[in-house]
Amino acid sequence: MGITKHNFLIQSAHEIPRVVASAFYLATTGRPGPVLIDLPKDISQSTMEWWYPETIEELDLPGYHPEVALNDDAVARAIELIGLSERPVLYVGGGTLKSRAHEELLTFAERTKIPVVTTLMARGAFPDSHEQHLGMPGMHGVYSAVTALQKSDLLIALGARFDDRVTGQISSFAAGAKIIHVDVDRAEFNKVRRADVTLQTNVAVALRAFEAAQATPQNLDVWWKEIRTWQERYPLFYEEPEADGPLRPQYVVEAIAKAAPPGTIVAAGVGQHQMWASQYWPFEEPGTWVNSGGAGTMGFGVPAAIGAKVGRPDRTVWCIDGDGCFQMTAQELVTARAEGIPIKVAILNNAYLGMVRQWQEMFYDERYSEVYLSADLPDYVKWAEAMGCVGLRAHNVKEMHEAIAMANSINDVPVVIDFRTDSAEKVYPMVATGTSNDDIMVHPIQRGEAR
Ligand SMILES: Cc1ncc(C[n+]2csc(CCOP(=O)(O)OP(=O)(O)O)c2C)c(N)n1
Numbered sequence: 001m002g003i004t005k006h007n008f009l010i011q012s013a014h015e016i017p018r019v020v021a022s023a024f025y026l027a028t029t030g031r032p033g034p035v036l037i038d039l040p041k042d043i044s045q046s047t048m049e050w051w052y053p054e055t056i057e058e059l060d061l062p063g064y065h066p067e068v069a070l071n072d073d074a075v076a077r078a079i080e081l082i083g084l085s086e087r088p089v090l091y092v093g094g095g096t097l098k099s100r101a102h103e104e105l106l107t108f109a110e111r112t113k114i115p116v117v118t119t120l121m122a123r124g125a126f127p128d129s130h131e132q133h134l135g136m137p138g139m140h141g142v143y144s145a146v147t148a149l150q151k152s153d154l155l156i157a158l159g160a161r162f163d164d165r166v167t168g169q170i171s172s173f174a175a176g177a178k179i180i181h182v183d184v185d186r187a188e189f190n191k192v193r194r195a196d197v198t199l200q201t202n203v204a205v206a207l208r209a210f211e212a213a214q215a216t217p218q219n220l221d222v223w224w225k226e227i228r229t230w231q232e233r234y235p236l237f238y239e240e241p242e243a244d245g246p247l248r249p250q251y252v253v254e255a256i257a258k259a260a261p262p263g264t265i266v267a268a269g270v271g272q273h274q275m276w277a278s279q280y281w282p283f284e285e286p287g288t289w290v291n292s293g294g295a296g297t298m299g300f301g302v303p304a305a306i307g308a309k310v311g312r313p314d315r316t317v318w319c320i321d322g323d324g325c326f327q328m329t330a331q332e333l334v335t336a337r338a339e340g341i342p343i344k345v346a347i348l349n350n351a352y353l354g355m356v357r358q359w360q361e362m363f364y365d366e367r368y369s370e371v372y373l374s375a376d377l378p379d380y381v382k383w384a385e386a387m388g389c390v391g392l393r394a395h396n397v398k399e400m401h402e403a404i405a406m407a408n409s410i411n412d413v414p415v416v417i418d419f420r421t422d423s424a425e426k427v428y429p430m431v432a433t434g435t436s437n438d439d440i441m442v443h444p445i446q447r448g449e450a451r
């Protein structure tokens, strides 16, 4: 089946309308995914009588049934488990955004007072500013979000797939928790973690059913007290930058966010900068975070930002990119300039393939190999200018604020800012691959060590 959700090879021109309509239907329903249409040259040059399918039946997809009726028994069992739970967590994954279930999530979470975590793919599904939001779980998740999952007695997994970046070592992941797993794709059930109840449905449908039955956990006061102590003890943390640089990448993300209008859309590449964007950008609404998860693909940021700006020309769109990632797809800025798509790109230029450098430092005895890139080569300002964009550079806090203000004042052409950030900065917290979430490492200063 390859890497697409489905693929078609068109063998006669008459099939084109049915295949195109089917492709859109398949791509956008159930668990959304890419569909490939292979249209051979001879067919594209032949003729056909125009027609277009009017009903789903005409698409001729006998084995595809994206709508599944809710299983009442399973709903009843889920409601019972919620009723018994004293330490529940709403483990919110990207499927919640794909189901457009954020309103149902807010309603259910606020009534039940259940704490919420949003995975990398779900950032924006629940407002970061909400007092019930613990933030992102996983390898670079917030301590309280990771630990709440670990100590939970019931995970309500909503369109989340128990990815290894969230679970860490599987045998010790949320060992005392029962699992309610809601997913539109039944292939996800019992794949990584055995579920006590599975509900194959759209997340919004499941949440509406829980709400209709007024599913309510036990009193959560003790649970919340425990969570608040973790939040107070180990918030996200980085050291304030010195006035004359180098910049702290986290500080740059926060500064861009503070100066950005509400509803700004953020795209990112893959690496440390992606984690800092996810950790430090305050996401308040769905559809504001465009991100390459799973097999995260370097170079995703610039094209993703261009797509977002074409889709939402009314919104400010920032790409928070790495220097390595930028080098992979920066040429698309020529398209952005030529087509009049004024995105803003922040390169967190640490002169390294930073995420790989971090692993080599921490787990390979600082035996650095093939990770140094140089901060000056290529010259990102000149490169931006060569592509018809405005190019800016910031070495320190003062220049950073000036560059951000300048970028915000330019709305007709793309802007690229080369932020010179500290190469030594690492992403924390961190759960090392294959280890337990119980052994999460917070920032060295929070551990009482030098960095
Ligand atoms: C196409 C591709 N190649 C390699 C990787 C593996 N990889 C993940 S992060 C990373 C380094 C990214 O460097 P940079 O863009 O500078 O971001 P930083 O980590 O420094 O913020 C690499 C090589 C990947 N995810 N995608």
Ligand SMILES: [Mg+2]
Binding pocket: 322, 323, 324, 348, 349, 350, 351, 352, 353, 354
């Ligand atoms: Mg880098």
